[in-house]
Amino acid sequence: MTRRKLIAGNWKMNGDLASLAELGGIAIAAQNAPGIDVAIAVPATLIAPAIAAAPGLSIGAQDVHWSAKGAHTGCISVAMIAEAKAEFSIIGHSERRADNGETDAQVKSKAEALHAGGLDAILCVGETLDERDAGQAVAVVTGQLAASVPEGAAADWLSIAYEPVWAIGTGRTPTVSDVAAMHEAIRTKLRELIGAEADAMRLLYGGSVTGDNATELLGASDVDGALVGGASLTAAKFVPIVEAGARL
Numbered sequence: 001m002t003r004r005k006l007i008a009g010n011w012k013m014n015g016d017l018a019s020l021a022e023l024g025g026i027a028i029a030a031q032n033a034p035g036i037d038v039a040i041a042v043p044a045t046l047i048a049p050a051i052a053a054a055p056g057l058s059i060g061a062q063d064v065h066w067s068a069k070g071a072h073t074g075c076i077s078v079a080m081i082a083e084a085k086a087e088f089s090i091i092g093h094s095e096r097r098a099d100n101g102e103t104d105a106q107v108k109s110k111a112e113a114l115h116a117g118g119l120d121a122i123l124c125v126g127e128t129l130d131e132r133d134a135g136q137a138v139a140v141v142t143g144q145l146a147a148s149v150p151e152g153a154a155a156d157w158l159s160i161a162y163e164p165v166w167a168i169g170t171g172r173t174p175t176v177s178d179v180a181a182m183h184e185a186i187r188t189k190l191r192e193l194i195g196a197e198a199d200a201m202r203l204l205y206g207g208s209v210t211g212d213n214a215t216e217l218l219g220a221s222d223v224d225g226a227l228v229g230g231a232s233l234t235a236a237k238f239v240p241i242v243e244a245g246a247r248l
């Protein structure tokens with residue numbers, strides 16, 4: 001099955017109004033790559049200004065709360081990011097799991113809340129280095145999927161990002177065959193969970209993706225795109241990744 005590639009950036013807790021100038025070059029690269037999707041998840045305060053700065057570029061959030069509203073100090077709801085015109089949110093990023101103790105059950109509720117609000121979700125999974133060294137990587141990742149992918153999830157609103165925790169921001173990446181093996185395991189698990197819809201669902205790889213390794217990583221079997229952190233902060237670093245995705 002042909003799946004449209006998605007190259008998504010995650011600015012994490014970086015960026016300010018001045019850095020939105022980077023989105024101009026990224027938006028042009030996206031326009032020049034009509035065969036793929038390009039998106040950037042910015043800090044919540046930058047969602048509306050990012051959309052104003054780069055109309056037509058898909059802008060999203062990096063997290064949402066699962067509740068519609070209420071006593072959740074510091075959190076942001078799906079309706080709030082939707083009002084700012086975000087199209088999607090990342091959920092379950094390993095940094096949120098580590099910093100905020102997020103559980104798979106919460107991630108599942110966030111996915112359901114996004115879908116109910118008409119927004120897309122990029123759900124992150126991934127193992128730590130200790131888990132990989134212990135031979136538990138596949139078990140950890142498939143366990144995260146089993147506990148966080150909503151019943152009946154569909155490819156038109158949910159994508160999965162496999163991000164080995166040890167590859168994030170470290171300059172280390174798994175081998176292409178390790179990435180392909182994990183993505184195959186993810187797809188197999190998704191078939192168990194959501195049936196044939198699994199074959200339409202995009203599986204992104206994330207962790208130290210750069211313009212230098214994007215062609216190799218994006219070319220791995222069952223890799224349908226990338227979730228890019230550090231290299232998404234500037235057009236100079238992100239555009240080559242978009243171009244690599246468009247060439248495949």
Ligand SMILES: O=C[C@H](O)COP(=O)(O)O
Nearest residue numbers: 010168169207208229230
């Ligand atoms: O969400 C993005 C990932 O955590 C990857 O970050 P990185 O490209 O800086 O390694």
